Amino acid sequence: ALEPGELLIRVFAQTPDGSLDTWAQEHQVGMRRLRREVALRLPETQLLEFTVPGPDAERITLANDPALATEPVPVTESIPAIAGLLRTSYVFPDRGAAAADGLEASLAAGEYDGLDDEALAGKLTSQLYEFCHDRHLRVRVRPPWAGRPGRGAADRPPRPDWLERHGPHNYGIHRVERLDGDVGYLDLHGVADPEDGGRAIAAAMELVAGTGALIVDLRHNHGGSPDGVVFWLSYLFPDAETHLNDIFDAGTGETKQFWTLAHLPGDRYLDRPVYVLTSQETFSGGEDFAYSLQAQGRAEVIGETTGGGAHPTAGAPVTPTLVLLIPHARSVNPVTGTNWEGTGVTPDVAVPADEAFGVAYGKSLRHLLAQELPPPLLDEVREALGALES
Numbered sequence: 001a002l003e004p005g006e007l008l009i010r011v012f013a014q015t016p017d018g019s020l021d022t023w024a025q026e027h028q029v030g031m032r033r034l035r036r037e038v039a040l041r042l043p044e045t046q047l048l049e050f051t052v053p054g055p056d057a058e059r060i061t062l063a064n065d066p067a068l069a070t071e072p073v074p075v076t077e078s079i080p081a082i083a084g085l086l087r088t089s090y091v092f093p094d095r096g097a098a099a100a101d102g103l104e105a106s107l108a109a110g111e112y113d114g115l116d117d118e119a120l121a122g123k124l125t126s127q128l129y130e131f132c133h134d135r136h137l138r139v140r141v142r143p144p145w146a147g148r149p150g151r152g153a154a155d156r157p158p159r160p161d162w163l164e165r166h167g168p169h170n171y172g173i174h175r176v177e178r179l180d181g182d183v184g185y186l187d188l189h190g191v192a193d194p195e196d197g198g199r200a201i202a203a204a205m206e207l208v209a210g211t212g213a214l215i216v217d218l219r220h221n222h223g224g225s226p227d228g229v230v231f232w233l234s235y236l237f238p239d240a241e242t243h244l245n246d247i248f249d250a251g252t253g254e255t256k257q258f259w260t261l262a263h264l265p266g267d268r269y270l271d272r273p274v275y276v277l278t279s280q281e282t283f284s285g286g287e288d289f290a291y292s293l294q295a296q297g298r299a300e301v302i303g304e305t306t307g308g309g310a311h312p313t314a315g316a317p318v319t320p321t322l323v324l325l326i327p328h329a330r331s332v333n334p335v336t337g338t339n340w341e342g343t344g345v346t347p348d349v350a351v352p353a354d355e356a357f358g359v360a361y362g363k364s365l366r367h368l369l370a371q372e373l374p375p376p377l378l379d380e381v382r383e384a385l386g387a388l389e390s
Contacts, residue, residue, distance in 0.1 A: 007045040009038060013052055020058050024050065029080045031062065036077070039068040040320065073319035075120070079107040081318050082124070082139070091250040091311055091327045092132070099131035117141045117321050133342055135309045136284070136327045142317070171197030172224060176204045179215075181384030182377060183364040184208030184269075187217040191224030191285040194231040201228070202265040205235045209267045212371065213364035216289070217277045219303060219353050223284025226258060226312065232289065234261040235269050236298055244292045247312055249329040273367050275360035278303035278345060279353035284310075288331065290345045295335040300363070302349040303356035310341035362388055 002008055011034070015023045024031065031050065038045045043066070051059040083100035090096030106112065106127065112120055118141055125138040172190025179185050186204060194201065208214055230244060240262035248255045276290045276299045287306045293299035311327030318324050331339040351359055365385040373381065 002046060005044060007042060008047045008049065009042075009045055010049040010051060013050055015052055018052055018054075020050065020052050020060060023052075024060055029077055030084075031060075033077055033081055035062045035065070036068045036073065039065065043069065069320075073321075075107060075112040075115075078120075078319050078322060079103055079112065082324050085316050085318075085324055085326055089251065089314075089316070089326055089328055090132075090137070091248075091330050093250070095132045095134075099128055099137075102127060102131055121322060134311060134327060135307060135342075136311045136313045136325060138325050139318070140323055140325060142321050142323050171200045172221070172228075173197075173200055173204050174220070175217075176207050178208065178211055179361065179384070180387075181365045181368060181381040182210075182212045183361060183368070183384075184211035184214040185217065186214070187220075188232075188286070188289075189220045190222060191228040191232065191289065193225035193228050195227075197228065198231060198265070201231055205232075205269065206266045209269060211272075212368045213272055214269060214274045215277065215357070215360045215364060216274065216299070217357065218282045218286045218290055219277050219279040219356065221282050221286030221289070223286055223288075223309070225285065226288065229285055229288045229292065230258050230261065231264075233292060234264055235266075236274060236293065237296075238268060238270055242296060243334045244296070245288065246332040246334060247329050248332060251328050255332075273364065274299040275363060276301045277353075277356040277360055278306050278347055279356070280304050280307060280344075281353075282345070283307040287340050287345050291333065291340050294345065294348065295333050300349065300360075301345060301347045302360050302363075303347050303351060304353045305346050305350075306340065306344040308340055308342045308344040310339035358388065 013020060013023045035048050038048055043064075046064045048062045049059050051057050083103050086096040086100040086103075087093070090099075103124070112123070115123065121139040121141050128137045128139070129135065169190055171192035172188050173186070174189045175185070175187035177185045186208065192201070226245070226247060233244060237260045240260050242260040243257065244260060245258040246255050247258070274293065276293060278290055278301055282290065283306065287309065290299075290301050290306065294301050310331045312329040312331070313325050313327045316324045316326055330341070333339055349359060362385065365381055365388065368381045369378075369385065
């Protein structure tokens with residue numbers, strides 16, 4: 001019997017022979033995990049029932065257990081949950097199935113016994129890379145402020161007012177400057193979605209719009225929004241006719257095309273050289289930024305080969321404390337027909353990351369010296385180049 005305010009959830013199982021007992025034996029881990037998820041997300045649920053369609057059908061009932069919401073999840077539940085996600089959601093099903101088999105074999109061998117969350121996440125991430133060679137595929141410990149799955153923003157510590165107004169890390173824009181000699185400089189540590197950071201991106205491009213050459217520093221860029229990459233890059237092309245990237249989603253079977261935008265706030269940055277700085281630290285959306293410009297011949301990439309992560313990723317909570325970051329899609333560049341997964345973006349000019357800025361700045365200044373410049377600006381360029389070379 002349910003009291004007012006209490007909830008019953010009934011699950012109808014599809015079984016080939018109509019036998020609920022056989023189905024339950026095959027899905028014991030899933031049933032326990034669902035009972036735990038219900039305890040976390042809908043604590044008012046008093047009964048979780050499993051049954052099959054039909055009159056007078058047998059039922060299996062799991063009563064509410066408040067301890068499920070707080071006790072640690074055993075690896076006998078978390079590893080099968082990860083394995084299931086690998087088989088159903090990973091962008092490369094064959095690799096996902098092989099990785100799932102490997103994790104289950106390690107579970108059976110007792111390799112995860114006694115590991116705390118940090119150690120378990122590290123071991124699983126290492127194993128997943130061995131199986132799939134995908135730097136986006138990993139297990140992470142959920143930070144304490146993230147709360148449990150299903151918790152709302154009201155349950156988390158309040159964000160400072162400046163963070164609400166300007167987003168984490170100023171929408172990835174670390175520094176914007178006009179360097180001596182009329183060279184624009186953008187230091188981008190991330191790529192914000194234009195819905196959040198569009199005004200900041202437009203303001204940054206406005207500040208460098210009048211310069212004679214542009215350096216985009218992605219050496220500390222760890223990625224972000226594909227739409228944000230398109231927004232930034234659209235300033236470097238004349239119209240909406242440049243096809244930058246495609247992303248194929250394995251879950252839906254759909255391919256989303258990414259083209260430069262027809263309308264932008266402010267002026268575009270055209271007919272002037274662009275230099276992109278990279279390092280081994282450059283990853284994901286930062287690599288998309290560099291790879292797309294390089295493939296289109298719009299920029300010269302200077303620095304080190306990047307990290308090699310080209311797969312858009314979603315976070316799937318596995319337990320209240322662990323989350324699986326699993327790539328569900330892959331990028332396909334329309335020029336190269338491939339992407340930078342596992343290989344990274346190979347620079348046009350390979351130099352150590354800490355030397356990349358000087359090389360790009362020198363190239364910018366020498367380009368400007370070859371132009372017809374008014375005397376005051378010409379003197380500034382010569383002085384800047386002299387200072388750099390000395």
